[in-house]
Amino acid sequence: MVSILDIIGPIMVGPSSSHTAGACRIGLLTRMLVGGTPERARIELHGSFARTGEGHGTDKAIAGGLLGMRPDDERLRDALDIMEREGLDYAFEKTSLDDDAHPNTTRITALHAGFEVVVVGSSLGAGRIRLTEVDGFPVDIAGSLPTLVLVAEDRPGSVARIAGVLAEERINLATMRVTRKERGGDAFMVIELDDAPSADATSRIGALEWVRWVRALEKVGA
Amino acid sequence: MFRSLADAIHAAGSRRMSLADVALEAEAKDQGRDRADILAALERALRVMRGAVSRGLEGDLHSASGLVGGDAAKLRTSRDGPLANTAFHEILARALAVQEVNAAMGVIVAAPTAGGAGVLPAVLTGLADARGLDDARVVNALATAGLIGAVIAERASLSGAEGGCQAETGAAAAMAAGSGVELLGGTPVQVGHGVALTLQGMLGLVCDPLGGLVELPCVFRNATGSAIALAGIEMALAGITFAIPVDEVIDTMGEIGRAMDVRYRETAGGGLAATPTGRRLARERLVQIRRSTH
DSSP: OOOHHHHSOOEEESSOIIIIIIHHHHHHHHHHHHTSOOSEEEEEEEEHHHHHTTTTTHHHHHHHHHTTOOTTOGGGGGHHHHHHHTTOEEEEEEEOOOTTSOSEEEEEEEEETTEEEEEEEEEEETTEEEEEEETTEEEEEOSSSOEEEEEEOOOTTHHHHHHHHHHHTTOOEEEEEEEESSTTSOEEEEEEESSOOOHHHHHHHHHSTTEEEEEEEOOOOO | OOSOHHHHHHHHHHTTOOHHHHHHHHHHHHHTOOHHHHHHHHHHHHHHHHHHHHHHHTOOOOOTTSSSOSHHHHHHHOOOSTTTTSHHHHHHHHHHHHHHHHHTTOEEEOSSOSTTTTHHHHHHHHHHHHHTOOHHHHHHHHHHHHHHHHHHHHHSOSOHHHHOGGGTHHHHHHHHHHHHHHHTTOOHHHHHHHHHHHHTTTTTOOBOOGGGOSOTTHHHHHHHHHHHHHHHHHHHHTTOOOSSOHHHHHHHHHHHHHHSOGGGBTSSSSGGGGSHHHHHHHHHHHHHHHHHHO
16 A cells, blocks of 8 residues: 655655665665674675666665665765775675566675675665565565564474564564575574564574574664 | 545545545555654655755755756756746756755655655745745645655556656656645645646656666756646646546556656666767766766
8 A cells, every 4th residue: 555655755865766765775674684783795786786876876875774874864975985984894796696686686795793694685666675585595574664583493383482472572463474495494584563672572582592593673664 | 545536536525625634534544643643754754855955956066977966056046037036937946956966865855756856845845935835735735745646656657667757757747736736725626637737748758867877867857847747737727627537647657658668767778868978978977986986
């Protein structure tokens, strides 16, 4: 359903909702997935991101997102300078991903405090985005709701246990999706919530011995 | 939200409400949000729009490529044209201003998109300032504009990559015209005709930006789109009607967009982007951007 606030918005730094605002949101979600400002990142740009990204500030927008800036943050324009000043190493390169990849797609390999994630995200137009892959797991993360993501050993009862923690913390679950690369391999869970999870809820889930890592992603878009 | 502008106009007419109120009511119901909350978000959008108008009129902005910038101030101070000292003249300058801010990575409201972001603020703030209307009225007009844009999104498209420039500055002009008619006291039926009279003038417009960048001709398309919106407002408020119903005009825009060759849908493969000069400028300027940022 179209909202009039999607039409009169988003408020954003120009020039392109897909190449700038959307790109920034992909950077932001990557930052949240890696758990902080990455010290190092390799940013591969595909399709139209590669072709017209520089003129649209796609590189600045992704760097800005990795630095924690939102799409309406005027510092996005200077994100590459800020990155250099802070001694961070973000390298951009053009690439060709699969033929069926959306034309505005980036693959970001980000490193923070010894933790690395590889994220594939696409900017779908009008600032909407979708992460389609995290560490090789096929996912569908839009960033339009507060989202918990976690990787856990694939064992019976894990979903119920996590849902139980959320219920005890009185957090309403909007959607939940579990994917894995192979039978018996680790499971990747994406849980969209109506409200942001408390730090308690997130750390209780993280403390479960069969959970490898968990991250709370803030809502980054409409 | 409504999928048909005719339905929204009928609802407003039969309940003696403005289209803005009909839109706010539907939005509150759809999204489960308070009316006050929605109005606050639209007020924030208006503040950003006014900020972008002021910033752009200062005239010192240039895009990364250097292809656009400085023309809003040039137009605003000129008294040489036939529209000098009119609201029309001021609105053209404001449309350039917002779009120059956008091209220079300044803050704008994508309404409906970044590429068409100059039209709505230019037309609404320009009309309101010329007539001394307060911001509460303009905020209501933004709700009406949002309703019109939502119907276009449902029935056609708001993306240049899908439907050409008619879907971006064309949709923006249609939104500005309809909401402008209501802002100046027109009836919901007149709003519908204002949208139809404006959109018919934008049909078929291709998206052909040099180098694929939201710069040239986008900046100028926002000014010419505003001019067509003003023509639509002028005709609708005079009581002129358009024989093809507004929803059918919107459907036509969608149909033309789907039939449009991919060269004319934001790929820089055709139109002005593919002219010898367009190709040369894009090549030179992209080299310049690379030098300046790396």
